Amino acid sequence: MLDMSATALAVVQGSYTMDIRAESWLGGVLLADSIPVSDGAENRDRSLSVPEQITLTVPRREGGYDWDPGTDPAHPLAAYGQMLRIDYGVDVGGQMEWINRGWFLITESSTDGDTVSVSCQGLLTLIAEANLISPFQPSSSDTLVSVIRALVEPALTVSFDGTLIDRAVPLGMQWDSDRLGAVTEVLTAWGTAERVTEDGYLLIEPVSDAGASVLSISDDRETGTVVRWQGATTRDGAFNVVVAQGEDASGNQIQGVTYDSDGTSPYAYGGNFNPLPVPYSYQSSLLTTVAQCRTAAAAQLKLLRRQAFRKLQVTMVPHPGLVTGDIVSVTGAGLTNARCAIESLSLPYSPGEQSLTVRVL
Numbered sequence: 001m002l003d004m005s006a007t008a009l010a011v012v013q014g015s016y017t018m019d020i021r022a023e024s025w026l027g028g029v030l031l032a033d034s035i036p037v038s039d040g041a042e043n044r045d046r047s048l049s050v051p052e053q054i055t056l057t058v059p060r061r062e063g064g065y066d067w068d069p070g071t072d073p074a075h076p077l078a079a080y081g082q083m084l085r086i087d088y089g090v091d092v093g094g095q096m097e098w099i100n101r102g103w104f105l106i107t108e109s110s111t112d113g114d115t116v117s118v119s120c121q122g123l124l125t126l127i128a129e130a131n132l133i134s135p136f137q138p139s140s141s142d143t144l145v146s147v148i149r150a151l152v153e154p155a156l157t158v159s160f161d162g163t164l165i166d167r168a169v170p171l172g173m174q175w176d177s178d179r180l181g182a183v184t185e186v187l188t189a190w191g192t193a194e195r196v197t198e199d200g201y202l203l204i205e206p207v208s209d210a211g212a213s214v215l216s217i218s219d220d221r222e223t224g225t226v227v228r229w230q231g232a233t234t235r236d237g238a239f240n241v242v243v244a245q246g247e248d249a250s251g252n253q254i255q256g257v258t259y260d261s262d263g264t265s266p267y268a269y270g271g272n273f274n275p276l277p278v279p280y281s282y283q284s285s286l287l288t289t290v291a292q293c294r295t296a297a298a299a300q301l302k303l304l305r306r307q308a309f310r311k312l313q314v315t316m317v318p319h320p321g322l323v324t325g326d327i328v329s330v331t332g333a334g335l336t337n338a339r340c341a342i343e344s345l346s347l348p349y350s351p352g353e354q355s356l357t358v359r360v361l
Helices: 006-011 144-152 179-189 291-307
Strands: 018-028 029-032 039-045 054-057 084-092 093-111 117-121 158-159 192-196 202-206 215-218 226-229 241-246 253-257 281-282 311-316 327-332 337-346 354-360
Touching: 006 084, 006 093, 018 226, 018 253, 054 084, 054 093, 054 327, 144 158, 144 179, 179 192, 179 226, 241 291, 253 281, 281 291, 311 327, 311 337, 327 354
Parallel strands: 158 202, 215 327, 241 281
Antiparallel strands: 018 029, 018 084, 039 054, 039 337, 054 117, 084 093, 093 117, 192 202, 226 311, 241 253, 311 354, 327 337, 337 354
16 A cells, blocks of 8 residues: 555545646656646556556646647657656645645647647556567577566666565577567566566566455445445356476476365365366466476466456545555455455545445455
């Protein structure tokens, strides 16, 4: 969860007064510090390669300034590298406490009458759109850390969790065009995942659903909180075992296997879903030992559960401290204090309701 004071955390459990503050930056230079946002929304979805999507509505003229970017490449709302820092304000005792929601790249701005519409995406857009112009081949001295830095920096500064153990990259690796795809392959083989922090850094950390609950959510229609099961279920793409395959230094094929042994999982191996193994297979030349294959398989199982597991839809009063990946405790739809992870969310930038999709852990 994003940093908030205890007072603000208490306030956002009920009705409160909110505001949005948007700053525009270009090349490290502040262009505007008080963009008049009249409406908008923030959407995050961990299943997307670029999880964050922002839409803003800005009056064309406000405070004597024309917010129509026109053809000016240095305008605060132009899409030539301009980034917005968004802060969500909560009225605490007559003063606004500002919660930083992060940095977002302007991808499109258009004017219709007296309104300017602005679309933004997360900073991973910089990596997704920057395809390699020639094959990328790591050298004999490269490691997983140095390869990720080479693929991502200087567009984003990379920070690595202190628990990660770096290792050498096998000779002969090559990526032809998809820069973000290359980063994803390295992260998957390492058993890690990436996220852009609210400070604009790319954090690499182990795949995990660990952590304490940051919020308790209870189905209470009178206060506006609604909890219900997501109305979809399918066997398509389901699995109960993950197989990660690689190749050792002698050219022999190796593999590591992880079974879904969670007794609460509807896909658990040996359970009702299928008494036989239903595998999801993954192969990478970055895996050179059985131990690495097992680690990658276990991490891949956790990632796959984010798409293929029981989910709840929650509608509630907006909580500006929540982000995807947060752990919450949910009571409702037949569950009591169920530990859940937020997989997607929609946060309005004007008074309204927030929606969450949470996965039951």
